[in-house]
Amino acid sequence: MNRSKDIPEPKADKAGVRRHNLSLVLRTVHESGETTRAAVAARVGLTRAAVSSLVEQLLERGLLVESGKTFSGQAGRPGTVLKPAATGPAGLGVELNVDYVSVCVADLGGTGRVRRTVPLDNRALAPVEVLRRAAGVAADVLAEAAARDLRPTGVRLALPGLVSGGTVQQAPNLGWNRVDADALFARALVAARPPGAPALPVASDNEANVAALAELWFGDLGAVRTFLHVTGEIGVGGAIVLDGELLRGAHGFAGEIGHLTVLPDGPRCRCGSHGCLERYAGQAALLRAAGVRGVDTLVRRAEDAEPRALAALEEAGRMLGVAVSGAVNLLDPQAVVLGGIYPRLMPWLAPAAEAELARRVVSGLWTPAKGRLRAATTTADAARGAAALVIQDILADPLAYDG
Amino acid sequence: MNRSKDIPEPKADKAGVRRHNLSLVLRTVHESGETTRAAVAARVGLTRAAVSSLVEQLLERGLLVESGKTFSGQAGRPGTVLKPAATGPAGLGVELNVDYVSVCVADLGGTGRVRRTVPLDNRALAPVEVLRRAAGVAADVLAEAAARDLRPTGVRLALPGLVSGGTVQQAPNLGWNRVDADALFARALVAARPPGAPALPVASDNEANVAALAELWFGDLGAVRTFLHVTGEIGVGGAIVLDGELLRGAHGFAGEIGHLTVLPDGPRCRCGSHGCLERYAGQAALLRAAGVRGVDTLVRRAEDAEPRALAALEEAGRMLGVAVSGAVNLLDPQAVVLGGIYPRLMPWLAPAAEAELARRVVSGLWTPAKGRLRAATTTADAARGAAALVIQDILADPLAYDG
Numbered sequence: 001m002n003r004s005k006d007i008p009e010p011k012a013d014k015a016g017v018r019r020h021n022l023s024l025v026l027r028t029v030h031e032s033g034e035t036t037r038a039a040v041a042a043r044v045g046l047t048r049a050a051v052s053s054l055v056e057q058l059l060e061r062g063l064l065v066e067s068g069k070t071f072s073g074q075a076g077r078p079g080t081v082l083k084p085a086a087t088g089p090a091g092l093g094v095e096l097n098v099d100y101v102s103v104c105v106a107d108l109g110g111t112g113r114v115r116r117t118v119p120l121d122n123r124a125l126a127p128v129e130v131l132r133r134a135a136g137v138a139a140d141v142l143a144e145a146a147a148r149d150l151r152p153t154g155v156r157l158a159l160p161g162l163v164s165g166g167t168v169q170q171a172p173n174l175g176w177n178r179v180d181a182d183a184l185f186a187r188a189l190v191a192a193r194p195p196g197a198p199a200l201p202v203a204s205d206n207e208a209n210v211a212a213l214a215e216l217w218f219g220d221l222g223a224v225r226t227f228l229h230v231t232g233e234i235g236v237g238g239a240i241v242l243d244g245e246l247l248r249g250a251h252g253f254a255g256e257i258g259h260l261t262v263l264p265d266g267p268r269c270r271c272g273s274h275g276c277l278e279r280y281a282g283q284a285a286l287l288r289a290a291g292v293r294g295v296d297t298l299v300r301r302a303e304d305a306e307p308r309a310l311a312a313l314e315e316a317g318r319m320l321g322v323a324v325s326g327a328v329n330l331l332d333p334q335a336v337v338l339g340g341i342y343p344r345l346m347p348w349l350a351p352a353a354e355a356e357l358a359r360r361v362v363s364g365l366w367t368p369a370k371g372r373l374r375a376a377t378t379t380a381d382a383a384r385g386a387a388a389l390v391i392q393d394i395l396a397d398p399l400a401y402d403g
Numbered sequence: 404m405n406r407s408k409d410i411p412e413p414k415a416d417k418a419g420v421r422r423h424n425l426s427l428v429l430r431t432v433h434e435s436g437e438t439t440r441a442a443v444a445a446r447v448g449l450t451r452a453a454v455s456s457l458v459e460q461l462l463e464r465g466l467l468v469e470s471g472k473t474f475s476g477q478a479g480r481p482g483t484v485l486k487p488a489a490t491g492p493a494g495l496g497v498e499l500n501v502d503y504v505s506v507c508v509a510d511l512g513g514t515g516r517v518r519r520t521v522p523l524d525n526r527a528l529a530p531v532e533v534l535r536r537a538a539g540v541a542a543d544v545l546a547e548a549a550a551r552d553l554r555p556t557g558v559r560l561a562l563p564g565l566v567s568g569g570t571v572q573q574a575p576n577l578g579w580n581r582v583d584a585d586a587l588f589a590r591a592l593v594a595a596r597p598p599g600a601p602a603l604p605v606a607s608d609n610e611a612n613v614a615a616l617a618e619l620w621f622g623d624l625g626a627v628r629t630f631l632h633v634t635g636e637i638g639v640g641g642a643i644v645l646d647g648e649l650l651r652g653a654h655g656f657a658g659e660i661g662h663l664t665v666l667p668d669g670p671r672c673r674c675g676s677h678g679c680l681e682r683y684a685g686q687a688a689l690l691r692a693a694g695v696r697g698v699d700t701l702v703r704r705a706e707d708a709e710p711r712a713l714a715a716l717e718e719a720g721r722m723l724g725v726a727v728s729g730a731v732n733l734l735d736p737q738a739v740v741l742g743g744i745y746p747r748l749m750p751w752l753a754p755a756a757e758a759e760l761a762r763r764v765v766s767g768l769w770t771p772a773k774g775r776l777r778a779a780t781t782t783a784d785a786a787r788g789a790a791a792l793v794i795q796d797i798l799a800d801p802l803a804y805d806g
Contacts (some may be wrong), residue, residue: 002428138649162765170765226653240733247645249735250629256732256765262667264725273728273763322667325676329659330643332652356667360676362565362573362659 001326014295021046022398025054026063029082030109030395034067036079051272055082062088063108063398084108089394089401090145092152092200093386094138094185095207096159097174097339098122101134105145105152106387108394110217114145115383127168127179128188135188142193153394153401155189155202156386157181159209164252166204172237172270173284205389208237208255209246211339214385216241219377224334228327229376230257230320232286232340235270240331258282260323280319283341286312291348295341302348312349320349324373328361339376346375424449424799429466432485433512433798439482439774441642458485465491465556466511466801487511492797492804493548495555495603496789497541497588498610499562501525501576501637504537508548508555509790511797513620517548518786526647530571530582531591538591545596556797556804558592558605559789560584563615563636569607575673576638576687595764608775610785611640611658612649614742617788622780627737631730632779633660633723635689635743638673639681643734661685663726684721686744689715698744705751713751720752724759727776731764742779 004065028040043050058064067081083330086107095102102117118137118353122130123343138155145152159181161171168174186202212229215221225244231237238257240247247254258278266275279285285357289312292298301309324336354373394401425448431443437576444454461467470484489510498505505520521540525533541558547695548555562584565576569585571577589605618624628647634640641660643650648656648789669678682688686698692715695701702713727739735793745752797804 040521144437238733242645242650247734250737251735253765254733254735256735257763259732259763260729261665261725261763264665264721271765318667322664323729324664326726327733328515329662330641330730330733332654332657332659360662360664362656362662362674 007371019397019399021050022054022057023396024049026058026084026398029058029064029396030071030084030391031249033360034081034083036070036082038079040082058398060073061398061401063394063401080137086111086113086151088151090150090152091144091387091390091394092138092142092155093210093383093388093390094134094155095210095381095386096122096130096134096157097207098160101137101357102381102383103134103138103141104381104383104387105141105150106384106391107150108391110384110388110391112379112384112387113148113150114141116141117383121168122174127174127181128184129182130186131173132188132192135185135192138189139192142197152200152387152390154390155185155200156210156389157185157202157204157383158207159204160207160235160237162253162256163206168204173233199341203389205386206237206239206252207231207233208239209248210385210389211237211376211380211382212239212241212255212337212385213246214380214382214388215337215339215376216244217388218384219337221335221337226331227333227335227337228257228331229255229322229337229339230324230342231340231376232281232283232342234284234323235282237340238327242331251394257323257327260326262319262322272397277319277323281316281323286316286341289315295344299344302345310348314352316345317349317352318356321353322352322360325357325360328357333372335372335374335375337376343375343378414556420532423800424453425457425460426799428454429461429487429801430798431485432461432467433794436512437484437486439473439484441482443485461801463687464801464804466797478497479621489514489516490552491554493525493553493555494790494793494797495541495545495548495558496786496791496793497537497558497560498613498786498789499533499537499560500610501526501563504540505545505784505786506537506540507784507786507790508544508553508805509787511794513785513787513791513794515782515790516551516553517544519544520786525577530577530579530584531587533577534587535591535595536585538588541592541626542595545600555603555790555793557793558588558603559613559792560605560607561610561785561789562607563610563638563640565656565659566607566609573801576636592789606792608789609640609642609655609658610634610636611642612651613788613792614640614779614783614785615642615644615658615740615788616649617776617783617785617791618742618779619647620791621783621787622740624738624740629734630736630738630740631660631727631734632658632740632742633688633727633749634779635741635745637687638685640743641730643730643736645734660730662725663729665725680722680726684719684726689719692718697716698747702747705748716748716751717755719748720755721759723752724756725763727756728760728763731760736775737742738775738778740779746778746781 024044037051041048066084069081091106093104100119104112105114106112162169168176168179168181181204182202206232211231226242228238236258239255259276261275262277263275267279269276269279290298290309427447440454444451494509496507503522507515508517509515536720565572571579571582571584584607585605611634614634620722629645632642639661642658662679664678665680666678670682672679672682693701713730
């Protein structure tokens with residue numbers, strides 16, 4: 001038997017303790033949005049004096065600000081309101097999808113402050129060219145952020161593929177194999193920015209994972225902390241959040257519901273398998289089945305009750321329901337969130353999907369009345385989530401960044 | 404954003420700290436099997452004097468014993484070897500499956516010390532009668548344990564169904580719905596034991612979950628800490644272990660791979676759905692397809708290369724491979740463990756299953772050469788796992804039990 005997680009690590013040194021406590025205080029303010037020194041002290045279990053000293057250091061570094069207001073919380077007498085700085089250190093997120101690139105700068109509180117989305121047919125171009133164009137958009141956004149006194153400390157890329165160690169191992173819908181996205185983007189960004197601009201560290205992540213974290217952090221989930229997130233893009237992405245933590249899996253590739261088999265002898269998929277969910281409920285498959293070229297047209301035809309559009313949406317919903325039922329039986333989540341193109345298509349997709357869920361989920365676990373199949377929050381997108389991941393790095397070690 | 408898990412709880416009181424430290428020391432010895440006071444002190448970050456005092460209390464309560472040996476570990480000078488007591492407080496596990504009941508008493512170190520397995524057709528009897536017979540077997544085992552100076556402090560039932568709050572919500576293969584298994588078993592056990600025997604607390608858990616924990620604690624997994632465990636019984640059970648922790652899900656029902664759809668329009672399942680894995684790879688379905696009545700016969704016919712037996716095994720393996728591929732794409736585990744009847748059938752099941760995995764798992768995640776599909780360890784069964792869960796309760800709060 002092996003249950004070692006409660007057994008403490010050897011004690012850290014003094015400088016390590018200070019770093020840890022600075023992070024603890026900054027994260028506590030970040031989570032509260034607005035709070036006071038007394039409330040922070042009560043929350044983290046340090047003395048009021050220790051917290052005041054840590055807060056001073058964070059104010060000096062420009063990571064926290066005091067507002068003029070005073071606030072009477074549950075703990076202690078009224079105090080000056082503290083909040084994360086809305087200028088200074090920030091995060092840059094770049095969502096690179098099959099047919100667009102979206103760039104967002106978020107401030108230390110997680111609010112998206114600068115945003116640009118550009119349509120881009122990324123399948124038609126070589127990876128190096130795609131990353132060059134994305135870096136061009138990012139450079140524009142960085143210039144605009146600088147004008148607002150926001151200085152991203154790093155870049156997070158969100159990519160529709162299997163990502164590990166800075167490399168996109170495989171992104172079938174982009175046609176990428178073993179692309180060193182971090183290094184290529186970092187180089188392109190230096191080239192796209194004015195001479196002398198500091199080089200920013202770049203890290204990549206799976207787009208569906210980042211979208212799920214964005215939903216967790218910025219969405220309307222209420223008390224939901226365990227959910228499956230399914231994103232309809234050209235392909236179908238998926239991510240699993242368990243008790244507020246992303247499930248990454250043994251190799252960082254968990255959540256690939258798009259390649260769950262719904263019909264063992266179904267049509268061949270780009271991934272090499274047959275009958276994957278993506279072949280029925282991905283944007284490309286769905287538009288093809290409906291005989292239209294864009295999601296706007298699909299929505300219009302569905303609104304007009306055009307039979308082929310309705311049939312395509314019903315079939316996609318049915319297959320989505322089959323795959324999601326399997327995931328629900330395995331994971332027993334509180335909710336399933338549908339993102340990407342799905343929220344706009346919910347009126348036609350959801351009934352068929354709910355019918356499959358009601359039929360296939362081990363009884364008692366799912367009733368349509370619970371409304372556990374829900375649309376993603378529109379303001380909780382992957383670009384903002386990627387920017388917020390950079391913010392997480394700042395929160396984890398505030399001393400690593402100059403204010 | 405919400406990352407509160409590092410933020411400490413308010414400090415516990417003094418008695419609480421002592422309880423916690425006693426547990427910490429006992430668990431450390433338990434995990435090590437054999438160790439010394441100095442090694443424990445180094446591991447848990449308490450002083451040698453504090454650990455010696457805690458060890459004295461655990462020795463007095465009969466939870467630890469000293470062996471005559473001395474042991475020179477990495478930390479400090481040679482010391483007397485400490486180990487968990489092999490007599491005294493123990494755990495009683497009862498695995499209640501469709502066609503047998505298996506009872507095990509494990510000592511504080513987790514070793515199975517008394518064991519009895521009895522064939523029992525539990526579908527033919529009312530739940531109260533099944534639990535009465537199982538309690539009869541348990542009473543016999545308790546008598547034998549008492550003769551060896553082993554005194555279980557509680558009972559854990561492992562049942563093939565959805566269990567929550569002491570109630571079997573649903574066990575389709577037993578035909579049970581909302582059966583208060585804990586209360587019924589507790590009452591039956593009192594009736595089956597000699598007058599004056601102390602009443603033991605009873606708690607239930609899902610059999611597949613318990614089997615997975617047994618594999619984690621007692622199996623041959625090596626460094627594997629994230630795995631899917633699939634158990635072939637009359638039905639097909641499943642459990643998911645992530646980084647050494649069982650995934651229970653929002654309602655405690657996670658892991659139900661037996662009801663993952665492998666063919667949306669396949670035959671109706673007892674659960675009410677269609678085309679569940681269980682309808683192809685469960686023992687009942689497999690034996691029916693092979694035209695035999697027992698697993699022994701199936702193995703003999705497969706060894707004789709009887710075509711119908713081979714075809715049934717190949718089809719079960721194929722469907723197992725389809726379902727497991729979906730789970731692997733979702734969870735990205737280090738390994739998949741096949742338990743129950745599957746280990747004996749691996750020579751015929753595994754090739755078909757591996758072929759599906761190689762085809763359906765998002766490339767690079769699975770290669771047959773890695774041997775990630777493996778047979779469960781025979782000594783790591785659910786009855787022993789259930790007994791070990793009682794031990795976990797003792798380890799978590801040693802003061803709650805008299806030695």
